[in-house]
Amino acid sequence: MSSGIAILGAGIFAKEAHLPSLAALGHAAPVLxxxxSRSEKSAxxxxxxxxxxxxxxxxxVYHDGDKSTDLDALLARSDIDAVIVVLPITLQPSVILKALAAGKHVLSEKPVAPDVAQGLGLIQTYNTTYKAKGLIWRVAENFEAEPGFRAAAAAIASGKIGKVIFFRTVVCNYIDKDSKWYKTPWRTVPDYQGGFLLDGGVHTIAALRIMLPHRLTHLSGxxxxxxxxxxxxxTINAIVRAGxxxxxxxELTWASPTKSRPVTDGFVITGTDGWLSVNQVTIEGANDPVLRITVKSVIKAEGKGEVEKEEIIEEPVQGVKAELASFFDAIAGKDALNIGEPLEALRDVAFIQAALNSNGSVVDLAELAPSAL
Structure with a gap:
């Protein structure tokens, strides 16, 4: 990209995740x-x-309140090719469409939309109006981009645990009123379904989507x-089926009574020939946490019958950097990772929406989020 980019939204994640990731990419990232921001001060x-x-x-700096420095003025700049949208969940759909209408490529933070209906509408508008013009729209889902989850997916695809037969994921988060994530006004009084379950829960579902070899089809929760x-x-508790x-x-909760996490926290995927677990851990002396993948395989050893083999894979957490790199590569027409497809992100929202509304009934996820648009 010969021109530049803009960040729309000046909250915690823009400062603490996107800026460091752009810095880490160095010259591989366009100039910011x-x-x-809606607020001049935060901008x-x-x-x-x-x-x-x-x-x-x-x-x-652009902000609301003055036509010469508002969002329309920013989007009118010819030297900005793409925008990264990091705004509250309910504001993002209209801004995504405004940016696309201005001829900008868009990377919008997850979730793709507050609910499935709005997500479907966004995707249909993009596919019919802007995709053919060569504009790229991707959804920034950093768990989907994490090298650790992708390494786990590769281990499963290569047959290290045999055929997947069942799985378990437990996410146990503690949020109090002093949390920096809670103190943001749009999270304190959410005007979207699920609260933290939507905002954070789509991460977990995206990780499952990447690792599991078949798409989840039904849910009761x-x-x-x-x-x-x-x-x-x-809190959500759900039983899920992949055809x-x-x-x-x-099991997803943001209502843990303690800051400490139970040892069951994380992912366990079990196959006919072993199991695989994924947990985030902090290693002393390391700058970033890592995703630790433990693979336990049953193999036949001559003269010993069946024995267990253990393999440990560790990948630094760097999903935001990876998703940004993929987006910039997509604009340049050379994206190998190919992540952030809006329809895939919509399936993550569909899972959360189904779990919030199931009340024990079985929900057909494929019916809720159609495969073809």
Missing amino acids: KAVY HDLADAAAIALRLTPPA FASLNKDYLEPHD DNFHGTA
């Missing part, structure tokens, strides 16, 4: 030329942080609220 704060992180002249300040829901291939369980 502008930032936008200036992001611009100042970008100048430090990226070692450049502060990008131009229950949702509940256990801490009033995390309304409308904070006639295998089944599993998904």
